[in-house]
Amino acid sequence: MIAASVSRFAPDDPLDGLEVGERPAPEARDGWSVVAVRAAALNHHDLWSLRGVGLRAEQLPMILGTDAAGVTADGREVVVHGVVGGPHGRGVPADEPRSLLSERYPGTLAEQVAVPTWNLVDKPAELSFVEAACLPTAWLTAYRMLFTTGRAQPGQRVLVQGAGGGLATAAVVLGAAAGLEVVVTSRDAAKRERALGLGAAAAVETGARVPRVDLVLESVGRATWSHSVRSVRPGGTIVVAGATSGDAQAAELQRIFFQEIAVLGTTMGTRDDLEHLLAFLARTGVRPLVDSVHPLADARTALARLAGGEQFGKIVLEV
Structure with a gap:
């Protein structure tokens, strides 16, 4: 599958460490689901990862991304809650510290991502995949x-x-x-x-x-x-x-x-917070502001826009 990954750390120019290309597809396992990603949003967390913050060299290559919306194997349209483990988490050992996708487990800037099934929240029909991907x-x-x-x-x-x-x-x-x-x-x-x-x-x-x-x-x-x-x-x-x-x-x-x-x-939010946020948007008509949408294969251009501070709103990669 196509994915955007950290191949090496580049503290001075994070895009030097970016690799967009083929990576092994995730495999299903007990308590986890594989999501076919339809859209994934960028965050400054991705740039910090490319600089080497929060990762170790032995973890590379690591697929970037914490946000996604997509479809499970049984056709369920979902939004991915990107916080894995911690006091409110499920699907990992109870003593495992909290992490975000792309820190301990491969992230969402890919055609597929595996997450604990508990981390999946139903996508409201009122929201598009691009809009939903902006939220987590x-x-x-x-x-x-x-x-x-x-x-x-x-x-x-x-x-x-x-x-x-x-x-x-x-x-x-x-x-x-x-x-x-x-x-x-x-x-x-x-x-x-x-x-x-x-x-x-x-x-x-x-x-x-x-x-x-x-x-x-x-x-x-x-x-x-x-x-x-x-x-x-x-x-x-x-x-x-x-x-x-x-x-x-x-x-x-x-x-x-x-x-x-x-x-x-505060860091991120709980799964309950995400459900409440989705309901807020579905019922009020409020929608996230999308700066631009790029194909996954053009992740370098999208990350360069983020690194340059040119955006107003969220930058999204679409699969």
């Missing part, structure tokens, strides 16, 4: 940050650091649909304008002063951390789900404890 990482993380961990309520003000990526656009669309006042930041004027079109109440330059917010969604890290801490109201919450620019150099602990700011971490 960025959209699931945004949903959990807003509603499960952040406990956002209609009428509250939420700051989303960054605009354009899958997580940020998901947070804008989901937040607006739920009655939140969403403020986004971006250095790019065009991305700020598009965020307003998606339902953001305000879009400002990165680092610009904003009215105090109830909740901050932080996934950038060093470049935005200080702004996040200064933008949240006393007693407010910062939910952290990434640090794409690196760890913050100063934690600003004095401001955090003095103003009683809650800092909560």
